[in-house]
Amino acid sequence: MTSAAFDLATIGAGLAFADAVDELAATLDASTSAVVSAPPGTGKTTLVPPLLASRSRGRVIVTQPRRVAARAAARRLAQLDGSPLGTRVGFTVRGERAVGRDMRVEFVTAGVLLRRLLDDPGLAGVDAVIIDEVHERALETDLLIGLLSEVRELRDDLVLIAMSATLDAARIAAVIGTDDRPAPIVNHEVPAFPLTERWAPSPAPRLDERGVTWAFLDHVARTTASAALELSRADPAADVLVFAPGAREVSEIARRIRGATEAFDVRELHGQMPASEQDAVIRGRRSGEQARVIVTTSLAESSLTVPGVRLVVDTCLARGPQRDAARGMTGLVTTAASRSSCVQRAGRATRQGPGTVVRCVDERTYATAPARPTPEIASSDLTDAALLLACWGVPGGVGLRLIDPLPVDSLADAFTVLHDLGAIDDEGRATSEGRALARIPTDPRLARALRDGSPVVGTRLAAEVVALLGSDVRTADADVAQTLIALRGGRTPEARRWRSDADRLERLTTPAPGVRSDLDGIGLVIALAFPERVARRMDRTSAGATFLLASGTRAGVSGPLAAVEWLAIADVVRASGRAAAGSGAIVRSAAVLTEQQMEPAASHLITDRVEAEFVGGRIHARRERRVGAILRSSAPVRASADEGRDAVRRALHREGLGMFAWSETAVALRRRLALLHRELGSPWPDVSDAGLLVALDAWLAPELDALAGGTPVARLDLTSALRRLLPWPEAGRLDELVPERLEVPSGSRVRIAYPEADDPDARPVVAVKLQECFGWAQTPRLVDGRVPVLFHLLSPAGRPLAVTDDLTSFWSGPYAQVRAEMRGRYPKHPWPEDPWATAPTRHTKGRAAR
Incomplete structure (x- = not known):
């Protein structure tokens, strides 16, 4: 076919979504955006693109979350269109394209x-963009929605469609629509074929500290073999699809099934396979061929149709990125799959007829799984995303219409990495270096290693190492060098794919004639990419060694790498058990590094300074050379005055003012000042812990110098230090506003107990014998009458009898009850019926008479 229009009737023959084509066309007559929701296998990925292409002159771009899905969808549509792939229908994925x-x-x-x-x-030249499988919430898909929404503000003719089988349609519609109106939703319901659910929980745990257990994989393989044999007797034309969390589990389950039965053609399907093998699985089996058992990752969960499947066996496990904020690491973690993902998987069995799903968990475990998968934007490393947004001109995605905002902590970590790479400036805007790195189709850190490593180690080695680090190739014994040697001589599909990626990356670099470095340059390339993961061995045991990374993380290493002093680590993940050596993490990929190579790669992390500490009342100083958290050398030195003062300040901020020996006089003055600040505010100083620590130089500067010079803490006069904070001329009224003592009617001068400096509600207290206050009607008030004194009226033996800040009310009421209880206990002391007519005294009745 050569005409612009696609034959939708031919392409849609037998596809359920063909019934919704007219509704979608009518929707697009009134809107340039739409959300399409339809069950898996109905044909929306096949029909919607040619529908849009037939309505426009320009190109229609359709995004898929995975390369295999993009290739498969393009081949399928080209086949239905009757045109050679790459003419009217094509694809572009990393390292491969068919376009015309x-x-x-x-x-x-x-x-x-x-x-x-x-x-x-x-x-x-693009008239429409279709974002497929939005429900997976892949990070790149989320970013695309935000950027395309901004493009459409300038291009109101650009059509944007979001598609999925299971998604929060209203939420997506609000994002891709306008401020005034959400995008319309085309929801195509199709009667589902019956699905039979069966439960086959494993007697052994699914996961342990190392990941998926061997016992669980045995159980999945046995369950699959048994269910597949049962199915083949009822329907010889049916195939089986088994979902596992990762490529390793796929291979192990497939190997076990092959060992259990020869009745099936057991195939594997995952992202590490070459494209030709992936495509062969997706195309299905020909007539007369053996029934297939296909063991796959989430690759086949959505966006792909594997024909002939009538039975799904589900481990109910998924593997996805998870960020460890405490260690600044992001790694793939195996967890329970969300229920929506399990529904998608089960739907693979009912695309073409009634089907069965066997879940290798019990119903209770399934019910406690999360309802939906965690969006990648909430759990992934955001470095690449942050660079792309900076190059777009919206650092941090501020102002973009995103489904979810970028997490603040992860974004801050990404900014730090990009700033250290020189990719962004202090305001978060992309630099020329950042724009150059963004155009290399790999992580910005690997792009930096490729650009800066090539002139030093040679373009080929730099490209080989970066291709390996950016691939899914497993590193044996965590040794990148040995893995590289194996790949160079390998003839496996994995090696061929790595070699192709290395060739592509090498073409992106500037040739460096005469520069060549073999395996000894691997560590430098890794260190250029991940300088914060430069690591030094801390200790070694029979099980391996513990390395300290420049970032401060500790990680366990086993095998030959445990014997070296310095490592450049490419991949470190959370873990426990023996391999982690008690560190909480293990190294999965690394290479030997020399100290000389480390210095240019991690130059921004290298420090050489005197570290002074105030410990035990004395200054201790050492000259330390570090790479981040790694101590390279340390020697005792004499601290300068500035270093000593800084050390004392740090100690005060770390330990608080409690490290001082506060005299009673100093405590009393501080409490008086605290009450004045509470009641009157400025200019009376804030003498709380926080306030004094902020104003250290204003009141404690001479004492800081003395401590830095070796004066013991106990010899400091903090009363004099506090008096430096007194405001003049207001300080002349200190004793008037908050006197140290209060004269009571007996003539005694009683010390006032002021509240603690950090207590905002307490009152000043006077504790005095009751007899010394006879006839006292007016309760004294401090701070210009703002604060009434709280009296603790005591017995002759000094025990509390009453607490009051209203003496008049006390004498008129509660005093009678106190008198009745006390006069028999203390007969030598006056307990008059009329306290108003009795002279106050601090003595017994006899002594008062004399």
Whole structure:
């Protein structure tokens, strides 16, 4: 076919979504955005792109979360269109493309379109963008929605459609619509084929500290073999799909099934396989071929249709990125799959007829799984995303219409990494270096290693190492060098794919003639990418060694790498058990590094300074050379006056003012000043702990100098220090406003107990014998009459009888009860019926008479 229009009737034959084409077309007559929700396998990925292409002159771009899905969707549509792949329908994924000048529909991964937007923000020649499988909440898909919403503010003709089988349609519609009106929703319901649910919980745990247990994999393989044999007797044409969390588990389950039965063609499907093998699995089996058991990762959960499947066996496990904020690490973690993901998986069995799902958990465990998967934006490393947004001109995504905002902590970590790379400035804007790094299709840290490492170790080695670090290749014994040697001589699909990636990256570098470095340059390339993961061995045991990373994280290493002093670590993950050596993390990928190589790679982390500490009342100073948290050398030195003062300040902020020996006089003055500040505010000083620590130089400067010079803490006069804070001329009224003592009617001068400096509600207290206050009607008030004194009226033996700040009311009421209880106990002391007519005294009746 050569005409612009696609034959939708032919393409949609047998597809359930064909019934919704007219509704979607009518929706697009009134709106340039829409949300399409339809069950898996109904044909929306096949029909919507040619529908849009037939309504426009320009190109339609369709994003998929995975490369295999983009290729498969393009091949399927080209086949139905009857055109060679790459002419009217094509695809572009990392490292592979089939495109032509007259192409109308192009399937791409979200990452490809993101980087294309940096070069062409207006998407010239593109009339529509379809974002498929939005429900997976991949980070790149979320970013695309935000950027395309901004593009559409300048291009009101650009059509944007979000599609999924299970999504919060209203929420997505609000984001891709306008401020005034959400995008319309086309919800196509299709009667589902019956699904039979069965439960096959494992007697052994699914997970332990190392990940998925071997016993659980045995159980999944046995369950699959048994269910598949049962299915084949009832329906010989049916295939089986088994969901596992990762490529390792896929291979182990497949190997066990092959060992249990030869009745099936056992295939694997995961992202580490070469494209040709992935495509062969997706195309299905031909007539007469053996029934298939396909063991897959979440790759086949959505966006792919594997034909012929009638039975799904689900481990109910998923593997995804999870950020460890405390250690600044992001790694893949195996957890329970969300219920919505399990529903998607089960739906693979009912795409073409009634099906069965066998879940390898019990119903209670399934019910406690999260309802939906955690969006990648909430759990992933955001470095690449932050650089892309900075290059777009919206640092941190401020102002973009995103489904969820970028997490503040993860974004701050990403800014730190990018700033250290020189990719952004202090305001978060992209630098010329950052824009150059963003155009290299890999993580910014790996892009930096490729650019800066090539002139030192040679373009080929730098490209090989970066290709390995950016791949899914497992590193044996965590040794990148040995893995690289194996790949160089390998003939496996994994090695061929790595070699292709290395060739592509090498073409992106500037040749460095005459520069060549073999395996000894690997560590430098890794250190250029991850300088904060430069690590030094701390201790070694028979099980391995513990390394301290420049970031401050400790990680366990086993195997040959445990014997070296310095490592450049590419991958470190949370873990426990023997391999972690008690550190809480293990190294999964690293190379030997020399100290000389470390210095240029981690130059911004290297410090050489005197560290002084105030410990036990004395200054202790050492000259320390460090790489981040790693101590390279330390020697005792004499601290300068400035270093000593800084050490005392740090100690005060760390330990608080309690490290001083406060005299009673100093405590009393501080409490008096605290009451004045509480009641009158400025200019009376804030003498709380926080206030005094902020104003150290205003009241304690001479004492700081004395401590720095060796004066013991006990010899400090804090009363004099506090008096430096007194405001003049207001300080002349100190004793009038908050006197130290209060004269009572007996003539005694009783000390006033002022409240603690950090207590905002307490009152000044006078504790005095009751007899010394006879006839006292007016309760004294301090601070210009603002604060009444609280009296603790005592017995002759000094025990409390009453607490009051209203003496008049006390004499008129409660005193009678006190008199009745006390006069028999203390007969030698006056207890008059009329306290108003009796002279106050601090003596017994006899002595008072004399």
